[in-house]
Amino acid sequence: MATITFPVPSTTTSRFAVAATNIPEGPAALLRTVDGPYLAHIAGRLGTRQLQVAREDLTCLRWDPGQITAARPEDRQLARAFNEAEQFAVVTAFAPITDQPRAVQVARAAAYALAEATGGIAADLVTGHVLTPSTRERTRFVLADRWLGDVLPPFRANGRCTAADPGVDPEGVNGCACLRLRTRGLRRFGLPELQITEVACPHDLTALNVLRTTARRLLTDHWSWLATGPAVSDRAIPDALDLTQNDFNDFWGTTRRVPLTPPSPFQVHLSPLTARLIAVGPPAHFEGTINHWLWGDTLPLGLHDAQDAPASHPLPTAA
Known part of the structure; x- marks a missing residue:
């Protein structure tokens, strides 16, 4: 079996921004009264390289608020308001790779707290997405909690794609190659981003779930490797x-x-594109295109239809 090699940085940087009508000078002071499970973490890191907070406005920005988008349709109004804002509190975490994921969780918890204190809108500058308002960072790390920048593109290229539905016409399995999906967020954990390309529009969700599953496994293995103190x-x-x-x-x-x-495991093949980007595709022994693989029965059933976290069935209650 061949291997691929990539550099692992000793530190990574994560940045979050809060847009509000009035950001006070010295916004870090707003965090000194924050409550919740991250109180001690924020207090212990605030003012160090692991947690810096600064006020910025349009005269000094080195990033473009207009590039922040909505990951969900219901967040589009928030994204527009963020794009038009003029004042920001920017949270930066420059932390050792061995301090992840706690370092980014503390930084995002601080951003959520600033948004609550100022009535503002928080955004992740790594994924480029606004964050859900009135949210608090949970203590357990879950990759699906908006860490990956994993969103579906506009359906059928905003209506421009007319490829047949493979459920109706078998030719639709390879009816187009419109989609390129890429993660945005693994780099803050010291991993290359993942990409899958030449995907037909009908297989968009399956392809996205393949990326999600691959990312989670690589991250699990990565933290196990880091724990050995390489x-x-x-x-x-x-x-x-x-x-x-x-x-x-x-x-x-x-x-x-x-x-x-x-019920058996399924396999993906990884190909390095750059030192910071890995392509994901079907296993080397698979005969057919990437779309045959995504449409076929070699992948778990859940990857074809799970767009959100699988809901737990409620427990029965007494009569």
């Missing part, structure tokens, strides 16, 4: 990755079983 700055991993139901469930942070057909 003395090298490069890491080699197999170019064939076996995935299971647990990896898909772990992405969502759920223990609920998602039915698999077939």
Whole structure:
């Protein structure tokens, strides 16, 4: 089995921004009265490189608020308001890679607290998305909590794609190659981003779930590797990755079983595009296109239809 090698940085940087009508000078002071499970973490890091807060306005920005978008349709109004804002509180976490994911969780918790204190809108400058308002950072890390920048593109290229539905016409399996999906967020954990390309529009959700599952497994293995205290700055991993139901469930942070057909693991093939980008595709032994693979029965059933976290069935109640 071949391997691919990529550099692992000793530190990574994450940035969040809060847009509000009035950001006070010295916005860090607003965090000194924050409550919740991250109170001690914020207090202990505030003012260090691991948690810096600064006020910025349009005269000094080195990033473009107009590039921040909505990950969900219901967030579009928030994104427009963020795009038009003139004052911001920017939270920066420059932390050792071994301090992840706690470092980014503390930084985002601080951004949420600033948004609550100022009545503002928080955004993740790594994923480029606004964050859900009135949210608090949960203590358990879940990759599905908006860390990956994983969103579906506009349906059928905003209506321009007329490829047939493969459920009606078999030719539709390879009816187009419109889609390129890429993660935005793995780099803050010291991993390359993932990309899948030449995907036909009908397979968009399946392709996205393949990326999600692959990302979760790579991250799990990466943290296990970091826990060994490696003395090298490069890491080699197999170019064939076996995935299971647990990896898909772990992405969502759920223990609920998602039915698999077939029950055996499925495999993806990894190809380095650059030092910071890895392509994901079908295993080397697969005969057919990437769309045949995404449409076929070699992938878990849940990857074809799970867009959100699988809901837990409620427990029965007494009569």
